[in-house]
Amino acid sequence: MNVIAVDDEPLMLYALAKAVKASPDITSVAEFTSCEDTLEWAQHNPVDAAFLDIDMRGMGGLSLAQKLMEIHPDCKVVFCTGYEQYAVAAFKIRVSGYLMKPISAKDVQEEIDHIKGVRAMEKPLMVKCFGNFEVYVHDEKLAFKRTKTKELLAFLIDRKGAGVTGKEICARLWQDDGDEEKYHNYLRQLFLDLRQTMEAAGVGDIVVQSNYSYSLDIEKIDCDYYTYLKTGKPEFHGEYMIQYSWAEETCGLLWENNSY
Secondary structure, X not given: OEEEEEOOOHHHHHHXXXXXXXXXOOOEEEEEOOHHHHHHHHOOOOOOEEEEEOOOOOOHHHHHHHXXXXXXXXXXXXXXXXXXXXXXXXXXXXXXXXXXXXXXXXHHHHHHHHHHHHHHHOOOEEEEOEXXXXXXXXXXXXXXXXXXXXXXXXXXXXXXXXXXXXHHHHHHHXXXXXXHHHHHHHHHHHHHHHXXXXXXXXXXXXXXXXXXXXXXXXXXXXXXXXHHHHHOOOXXXXXXXXXXXXXXXXXXXXXXXXXX
């Protein structure tokens, strides 16, 4: 889990970051004393959870939390403060938790356990399309036995739940005039591998087959591309599934829409 810790008092920030780093669930902790610096960093880096002081100079913790959740809609915010009077305002913007200072490692872990429990009930598959294509299940990067299986999933994600035939998939994933029958046989192996990979991750029902058409149940997928199409967030900076040449068409459409 990638976390940010923000407090404009350096000693308080040190204590907060120390408590956060004590959790075995934390992958990285970025520390800030400025709301503005926090937002600048968040524009270009993943943020799964944010532990924020409320009473800070500048825009303050409440505004910072709202802006962070605009950039990262799935970011969970935990306020850390010495003032109880902010609690009502905090929960109005749907923060995950509210801790009173001084904050202990035990307090932090309880909040992280709560976040993990909430996420377990949310969409289990998280997909990152902007930049490199990556797939996560409950915050853990999903490993694929075959790189082509991962590309197959990427192509189905790109179709946004629309059905696609095996012939269409072969034409995109193998953009040459090779042995079509060989590719169809290989594609069947890839779908078997994809289903096994999804089942092992606990999301085996995400791949849908209807006669000769294949698709994904996108209601079970948390995807930055889908969120962008609905809300305009996170911002599109010109990179979409950059490891796949066939994704350039969608990238071009995103650029075109982004220019209006």
